Amino acid sequence: MKEGPDIARIASLVGDPARANMLTALMDGGALTASELALEAGVSLPTASSHLAKLMDGRLLTVASQGRHRYYALAGTEVAAMIEAISGVAAHSGPQRARPGPRDKSMREARVCYDHLAGDHAVAMFDRFVAEEIIVQNDDTVRLGPAGAGFFAARGIDTSGLGAARRPMCRACLDWSVRRAHLAGSLGTAILDKIIAEKWARRPAGSRVVEFTPPGKRAFEKAFLA
Amino acid sequence: MKEGPDIARIASLVGDPARANMLTALMDGGALTASELALEAGVSLPTASSHLAKLMDGRLLTVASQGRHRYYALAGTEVAAMIEAISGVAAHSGPQRARPGPRDKSMREARVCYDHLAGDHAVAMFDRFVAEEIIVQNDDTVRLGPAGAGFFAARGIDTSGLGAARRPMCRACLDWSVRRAHLAGSLGTAILDKIIAEKWARRPAGSRVVEFTPPGKRAFEKAFLA
DNA sequence: TCCATGGTTCGATGGTAATCGAAGCGTTCT
DNA sequence: AGAACGCTTCGATTACCATCGAACCATGGA
Numbered sequence: 001m002k003e004g005p006d007i008a009r010i011a012s013l014v015g016d017p018a019r020a021n022m023l024t025a026l027m028d029g030g031a032l033t034a035s036e037l038a039l040e041a042g043v044s045l046p047t048a049s050s051h052l053a054k055l056m057d058g059r060l061l062t063v064a065s066q067g068r069h070r071y072y073a074l075a076g077t078e079v080a081a082m083i084e085a086i087s088g089v090a091a092h093s094g095p096q097r098a099r100p101g102p103r104d105k106s107m108r109e110a111r112v113c114y115d116h117l118a119g120d121h122a123v124a125m126f127d128r129f130v131a132e133e134i135i136v137q138n139d140d141t142v143r144l145g146p147a148g149a150g151f152f153a154a155r156g157i158d159t160s161g162l163g164a165a166r167r168p169m170c171r172a173c174l175d176w177s178v179r180r181a182h183l184a185g186s187l188g189t190a191i192l193d194k195i196i197a198e199k200w201a202r203r204p205a206g207s208r209v210v211e212f213t214p215p216g217k218r219a220f221e222k223a224f225l226a
Numbered sequence: 227m228k229e230g231p232d233i234a235r236i237a238s239l240v241g242d243p244a245r246a247n248m249l250t251a252l253m254d255g256g257a258l259t260a261s262e263l264a265l266e267a268g269v270s271l272p273t274a275s276s277h278l279a280k281l282m283d284g285r286l287l288t289v290a291s292q293g294r295h296r297y298y299a300l301a302g303t304e305v306a307a308m309i310e311a312i313s314g315v316a317a318h319s320g321p322q323r324a325r326p327g328p329r330d331k332s333m334r335e336a337r338v339c340y341d342h343l344a345g346d347h348a349v350a351m352f353d354r355f356v357a358e359e360i361i362v363q364n365d366d367t368v369r370l371g372p373a374g375a376g377f378f379a380a381r382g383i384d385t386s387g388l389g390a391a392r393r394p395m396c397r398a399c400l401d402w403s404v405r406r407a408h409l410a411g412s413l414g415t416a417i418l419d420k421i422i423a424e425k426w427a428r429r430p431a432g433s434r435v436v437e438f439t440p441p442g443k444r445a446f447e448k449a450f451l452a
Numbered sequence: 453t454c455c456a457t458g459g460t461t462c463g464a465t466g467g468t469a470a471t472c473g474a475a476g477c478g479t480t481c482t
Numbered sequence: 483a484g485a486a487c488g489c490t491t492c493g494a495t496t497a498c499c500a501t502c503g504a505a506c507c508a509t510g511g512a
Contacts, residue, residue, distance in 0.1 A: 005316035007309065008246035015238025016500075024233065034459060047501055049460055059319040068458050068509045078315050083233065085311040089304055090231035093285035242470075260489060273471055275490050294479045294488050 013058045014086065018043045019051050023060070023074070023083055028208045029115045031064065031071035077184070080114035084173060110210040112203065113173060116188030117195065117210065125191075125224050126182045135183070142183070152187075155223055157194060162186045195220060239284045240312065244269045245277045249286070249300070249309055257290065257297035336427070336436040342414030343421065343436065351417075351450050352408045361409070368409070381449055383416050421446060 014020055018041040025032060025040040032040070038048035052072060055061045060079050064071045074080055110119040117125075129135045133145040134152075144159060152159050173184035183191070195201050200216030203209070212220065240246055244267040251266040252258060258266070264274035278298060281287045286305050290297045300306055336345040343351075355361045359371040360378075370385060378385050409417070421427050426442030429435070438446065 005313050007312050007316045008241055008243040010312055010316040010319060011237050012241030015234055015241035017234040020234035044502055078318055082311040082315045085308040086233045086236055087231050089308050090233045090236040270472055
């Protein structure tokens with residue numbers, strides 16, 4: 001009987017379908033208004049408001065008031081990591097949806113995991129980084145390896161400033177589609193930023209999918225997977 | 227809007243306090259029987275059985291039948307990682323769990339933690355054992371110290387046979403009321419057995435509370451806390 | 453000042469699920 | 483064989499909470 005933190009309270013917050021939908025809708029790291037979230041969750045506005053209040057009370061969300069709009073967002077990477085972890089378990093437990101729809105296919109390939117890239121490409125990239133000792137993995141903590149700083153500098157990503165913030169530069173994040181790790185942390189964010197900045201891929205609004213253009217995909221593979 | 231794995235289903239499984247307690251009790255990677263888990267969760271056996279069926283249905287647990295016992299364990303590291311992630315958020319979400327109810331007072335003082343004593347008295351006893359080198363603590367593993375065998379022999383507890391079983395003799399168990407360790411394992415069981423056998427205290431049915439009689443309390447303190 | 457719009461609060465309702473006692477199986481021990 | 487034990491199933495009860503309509507508050511614009 002070792003009652004640590006109140007895990008049931010947090011889990012039950014995620015356990016309601018409406019709230020779960022809201023949280024997954026925010027997994028792209030963006031911020032949405034209350035009415036958008038109501039639509040996303042498929043409930044009326046009062047109901048959504050009640051749910052949002054509960055999520056705020058549990059400190060899973062932050063809110064920013066802008067004029068008469070209130071923008072809700074995930075409270076931080078910890079919350080996002082929790083959602084991913086739950087998704088991972090759910091993916092292997094749920095009523096295995098017989099036919100992975102076309103939407104799921106692009107999600108498997110490449111999607112946004114709060115603030116970094118996830119999916120097949122991200123996993124492949126992670127594996128290559130480990131193989132080349134660009135990063136070094138110990139259990140679930142990850143550090144920059146001997147070949148790391150030079151590798152990223154050659155691709156226009158400066159790693160010297162990334163470790164400074166309180167946020168860890170590297171973190172392993174478990175994928176729910178594949179059962180393997182990909183790169184999170186501020187370095188993962190920097191890579192995603194570069195992909196978007198170079199216009200290798202674009203992000204359709206209201207979705208976590210990351211759509212690579214054909215030349216963009218080749219450029220990405222050449223830069224990070226070659 | 228309904229895309230990705232059914233995260234709400236899994237989260238709601240963890241969202242029930244009884245089930246959450248069961249899962250955290252299994253977080254050490256061990257396996258427990260249904261009745262042990264019922265005690266751990268603080269619910270009756272039928273209720274526990276129902277919860278276990280649900281957890282099995284969600285593939286969060288595995289079961290191994292051995293004779294008339296059924297040993298339940300976490301389904302894998304993914305599930306454990308999920309619990310960890312939720313715990314992280316819950317801990318970060320703030321320690322507003324200040325709920326010192328009137329009924330909880332006796333629970334804080336002395337209660338049964340599955341098969342051993344927990345609460346203030348148990349923590350005090352543990353501290354004294356460590357100070358006198360009756361037991362030696364390394365992180366969360368605990369062994370009998372140099373003064374141990376003699377100490378317990380003088381109080382009618384034979385420690386020679388306790389280590390033999392597959393079950394560890396000493397184990398540190400973290401207390402939720404105080405945030406400190408107390409003694410679990412077969413030695414902890416033996417001490418609780420002695421308290422009951424000597425009629426120093428009695429256990430009201432259907433509760434984890436351990437009620438010391440005034441003379442019993444003095445005797446206990448003289449024997450183990452003096 | 454008066455509407456229109458985005459959000460929250462209130463009150464009543466309904467459905468869902470947690471809970472336990474009692475009874476039913478299956479296994480082990482004597 | 484019979485008793486004891488571990489566990490599950492069944493049925494009825496109860497408590498909680500998600501839900502929505504309507505009223506209410508706040509902000510922005512005319």
